[in-house]
Amino acid sequence: MTFRENANIGAGRASRGGGGGGGLAVGGGIGTLLLALVVMLFGGDPGAILGGGQQTQQGSTQGGDLDECTSGADANENVDCRMKATMLSLEDYWTSAYPEADPTSATLFSGSVDTGCGQASSAVGPFYCPLDRKIYLDTSFFSQLESQLGSDGGNFSQMYVLAHEYGHHVQNNTGALQASQQDRQGPESGAVRVELQADCFAGAWAGNATRTRDSDGNLLLEPLSREDIESALSAAAAVGDDSIQERMQGQVTPHTWTHGSSEQRMGWFMRGYESGDPNQCDVLNAGSVDDY
Numbered sequence: 318m319t320f321r322e323n324a325n326i327g328a329g330r331a332s333r334g335g336g337g338g339g340g341l342a343v344g345g346g347i348g349t350l351l352l353a354l355v356v357m358l359f360g361g362d363p364g365a366i367l368g369g370g371q372q373t374q375q376g377s378t379q380g381g382d383l384d385e386c387t388s389g390a391d392a393n394e395n396v397d398c399r400m401k402a403t404m405l406s407l408e409d410y411w412t413s414a415y416p417e418a419d420p421t422s423a424t425l426f427s428g429s430v431d432t433g434c435g436q437a438s439s440a441v442g443p444f445y446c447p448l449d450r451k452i453y454l455d456t457s458f459f460s461q462l463e464s465q466l467g468s469d470g471g472n473f474s475q476m477y478v479l480a481h482e483y484g485h486h487v488q489n490n491t492g493a494l495q496a497s498q499q500d501r502q503g504p505e506s507g508a509v510r511v512e513l514q515a516d517c518f519a520g521a522w523a524g525n526a527t528r529t530r531d532s533d534g535n536l537l538l539e540p541l542s543r544e545d546i547e548s549a550l551s552a553a554a555a556v557g558d559d560s561i562q563e564r565m566q567g568q569v570t571p572h573t574w575t576h577g578s579s580e581q582r583m584g585w586f587m588r589g590y591e592s593g594d595p596n597q598c599d600v601l602n603a604g605s606v607d608d609y
């Protein structure tokens with residue numbers, strides 16, 4: 318159990334879709350996708366476009382009926398619903414915390430997927446493509462998380478991965494993401510700092526989701542213990558690392574690279590979580606990556 322069982326996570330909120338969320342100015346034609354998770358099937362055809370008031374399903378391999386995605390209990394039960402609810406919460410949070418960032422979308426795929434950064438196979442793991450400004454998550458990675466974790470079946474670990482990737486999207490808007498390209502090597506490098514900031518951003522969102530009531534007075538998530546958080550972060554790191562993909566064409570490439578130590582990742586996540594303030598996440602200008 319991760320979402321509060323009675324939390325309202327779907328119905329009324331999805332209905333604001335179609336025009337983009339939160340009064341943000343968005344280009345015509347993509348509004349319906351902004352709230353959406355697009356479930357990609359083998360070959361990369363969209364199997365289901367969720368959110369935005371539109372639902373089409375063409376044989377989604379998992380998750381089933383997203384009509385049953387209105388409560389926290391539904392999100393705890395169903396990975397598609399869980400990701401949709403997490404995405405909506407992230408979008409709400411960042412629309413308020415950093416209005417300059419436009420909403421993004423996440424694509425769940427299995428097999429392979431075509432992206433603005435090239436074609437990706439499920440071997441790549443979760444990643445953010447700065448060129449098309451979207452998040453890509455392969456379902457086999459998520460299944461591995463579920464099989465490896467105990468108490469909540471990997472639910473929070475999955476949500477953390479999505480929140481971390483959303484953090485990269487925020488960084489694409491702040492300009493911080495460039496630091497990962499300009500300074501790639503070493504434990505104090507820009508690349509490591511960008512990763513640790515994405516963890517801190519994920520923590521800031523999670524802290525808000527456990528403590529801030531929505532307009533109906535409900536909290537979204539159950540409180541997270543330090544142990545819950547440690548197990549979620551370590552599971553995600555054990556199963557695979559994300560990568561920020563910037564190639565213009567050709568294959569998206571998996572690469573192993575450092576995200577900082579597990580202590581550093583935990584430290585920065587907790588700094589975000591406890592403060593609930595993304596302004597506490599200025600890893601790029603910290604004297605050291607250990608100054609969390």
Ligand SMILES: [Zn+2]
Nearest residue numbers: 512515559560
């Ligand atoms: Zn990352």
